Amino acid sequence: MKSIMIIYNQAHSTLVQQALDKCDVRGFTKWVDVQGRGSDKGEPHYGTHAWPSINMAIMAIVEPEILTILLSELKEINSSAEKHGLRAFVWEAESAI
């Protein structure tokens, strides 16, 4: 089992939701109004006057075979509008209750 954290511009919210549904990912946790900025050239997302955009974050625990499909879906979303910004980070989920 892998844990995936998707942090994305809230403008992508519908698309990300659709991707999760498409890959049959049932369980997830979502944070709205998340702030941050990209390490390389990504714009800040602060929800302020200067940087009005804001992020959302979703964490889900998925099976590895689903993960690859999900990642490719997410990649497609990101490339559709690179300026908005979408990042996904994956790490091992060791155990669950």
Place this chain on the structure above:
Amino acid sequence: MKIYESSVKKPVTTALIFVAIVVLGLFSFSKLSVDLYPKIELNAATVMTTYSGASAMDIEQNVTKRLETSLSTVSDLKRISSTSKDNVSLITVEFEYGTNMDEAVNDIRAVLDMQRNFLPDDCESPVVLKFSSDMMPIAFISAHAGVSSEGLYKILDEKVANPLNRIDGVASTSISGAPQREIQISADPQKMEAYKLSIEQLSNLISMENRNIPAGSIDVGSNTYSVRVDGEFKESEEIQNLIVGSYQGKNIYMKDVATIKDTLKERSTEIYTNGERGATIVVQKQSGANVVEIADKINAALPGIQKSLPPDVKLEMVLDTSEFIKDSISSLTETVLLAGLFVMIVVLFFLGRWRATFIIILTIPVSLVAAFIYLMVTGNTLNIISLSSLSIAIGMVVDDAIVVLENITTHIERGSKPKDAAIYATNEVAVAVIASTLTIISVFFPLTMVSGLAGIMFKQLGWIVTIIISISVLAALTLTPMLSSIMLKADPKRSKAFQYFYSPIERMLDGLDRAYASALKWCVNNRFKVMGGALVLFLVSLVLVAKVGTDFFPASDNSQIGVTVELPVGSRVEQARKLNTYLFEMWKKKYPEVEILQASLGQSDGSNVFMSLRTSGSHIITYTAKLSKPENRKRDIFDISDEMRKDLSATPEVYRYTVTPGGSSGMGMGSGGTTLEMDVLGYNFEDAESVAKQVSDIMKKTEGLRDVKLSREDYMPQFKVEFDRDKLAMNGITMTSAATVVRNRINGIITTKFREEGEEYDIVVRNDQKYRTTVDDINNILIFNTQGKAVRLSELGNVVENFAPPSIEHLDRERVIKVTGSVYKRSLGDIATDVNTAVAKIDMPPLITASVSGAVEEQQESFADMFTLLALVILLTYIVMASQFESFRDPFIIMFSLPFAFTGVFVALWLTGTTLSLIALIGAVMLVGIVVKNGIVLIDYINLNKERGASVKRSVISGGKSRLRPVIMTTATTILGMVPMAMGIGAGSEIWQPMGIAIIGGLTLSTLLTLIVIPTIYTSFHAGDIKRKRKAWAKKINELKAV
């Protein structure tokens, strides 16, 4: 959930809410009545007291003075003015604007009730007349007759006035010019003396003979009968055979001592329509009724009424006020539609997308329609103020939608789904949109609180624009994102044909962006040159302030001219008739534009309040000329009036004259010309007269003044009966009874009325006409004392011939002579200054003062109000901006665009030769809100760039470049929305033209300069920001190091 989020997620609800608003609005629109102006409750009431037979002096001393003194205790009083003339005292009590007139009139009534007992006995009870614009006659119908002219009054009363009165909304109809029936008993004083009879005895006798008395009821068997004595005359001839007494055993009949005539009243108004004698029916509407609707109904009813009349009686609509209203409203509707079209073209031009244009344009009807709901709910009418407000607002309602839509498009172009883009893009600009709307509201909302005449005019404007703009921001935050989420596409495909037309425009706009960026670059590097240049421009424009004249209200052409012609005082009515025919023949040929010329001459019969308020007399002729529509003629009413003045000066019989373009029907507001009035105050007749003559000489010499005249007319010859009190006392006669006797012989006595077919006619007893022609006739009047002994008047006193002023005017209880002149093609403000400087040089006798009043005074008051308003508006917008930027400095920078707005106003007024009127000033006040809006858009984005870490100069240049299009676009929609108004096409449009011109001029110049000067000033103010930050940082580090 935020409002725009829920509206995007619930498109059906959102759409239906706006559908509901539109439906309600259209429903209200269909119910709204149409009128020229909002309901104006004039702040004045008139107290009219008739005292038949009294001269102006008597009226002044016995009636006016007494009433004035007590009326001046009424609260909220502004001023009190009066005219005392023969037979009537007219006191006008003027209140502060906004006073509750119902209460004020009640106060007046209370005072009058108290004074009632102190007034002379024969004086009738004072009548309080309250005026409002509702009372202005809405139609004049002229009637002329051939053989039926003797009975014209009765025919018109029964067959025309009554049916018209039954029309819904008609309050009253009155007939003038048709003399009423009267039964005259003309006594022969010599025969009366022989039989030892007096006028009073005859009169009492007739009154006693002419009575119906119910005598109770009696029971006869099982029935009850009422008993009546019907003594009233059935025929007027019965009076002839009344027995008035007996002499040497023979009966003396009425016909032996008097001639009994069943005839028409002696003195009455004569009315000529296009040279033919006739009568006029004046129609007044009920308060709040729809003029246009009533006029349509009257017009529809007239053919039917015409059929019921004898064939020689012809009716004709002389004045139909609804025509001007209809024309004004339809030309304004055109203006609104044209403005809408212009706005649409601008939006399409800048956006180049049909769908986006549609979304933005949709906010126009949605928000404008809301104004109709407001009008309906508050019981207002659709008038030129409310329609003009729509045309003012139309360019501004799209601004918010443009900003929102622009940001949504940017988001979609970046790759968002339309639905997400709609929500989040709206979220980003919501605060800025609300703030810029608040600046507009902070301009228009204070308009609802303005006092004075301007307040009445602009209250509606303030409310309507505030409501429309509020609805438009609501639509921009809900309807626009909702529609964008549905209608906008990520990659809109443009048709080839469209691309062909649009790509050059796009290239031009891009070029403009680049050119502006490089210009801005030069400016921020040469800041002092730019600011110095701007300062010089502003200072130069101040010179124009002196060049642009000031006026109170712009004059407009309502196709009416009022003319008053006076013959020398005391001329007989026959002279007036002759002159009238001459003038009519001349004017008919010279001015084919005149469609109907109505003349009224002769003494007013006093039966009709409206007519009796006009000055009348056997020597005065009053004309009302109705001209063809303005678009169908070359000369306007002002030119024709000036020509008429020349004609009148060339006519030797004319003693003096006034020509009033726009008609004399009062209510100078917005129709016709203005007048300058100088008041000469002082008790002494001779001194005041000589000063007034000097003032009038000055005014005659002043350029741009016509028809200068004094309000005090020439002295009228009069006979004064001076009784000797000792002689009266010796004969046991009191002054009052002696005076009453004289009055009854000459003026007549009415003690009873003759009734026929439900109508009542006066029975007047007096000396026969031939015994009322010389001084001896007065001297020969017999006065009976209580013992029945007859004494001749000549034994009790003298008849002296002297002169009396025909009318005495008071202002604030002091005698006044008003010197008035009509303004022709020069600004009122300039004329007033010229006249004032010259008048100041006059050597005034003691206790005499001269001062300006009338329109100039109103103008000064309103202008002062406007400047207070301007200060208030500037303060409010500053507060809105300061709270949006959370800074004192940035709004201050934006305020620098205001001086240039005023520069623009003056340049535009000067170029078009328009004067600075109240309307232009309102335009200047509105500019404050519109102009700072551009500054907000610009500074907001520059600040944003700075916050993102760019240097001040870079922020300014790139910020300016990216905001150029929105600024130009919103400005262009506002300016083009005003263009139809500034062009002044159609009836009554002259009124709003100065506002259009002022706003266009101010906005154009200030936008151009805002785009250059504001970024420059901003750079100067913020140049030190980074240095300061660095310094503070270095200081902190040093401090840390020291520790």
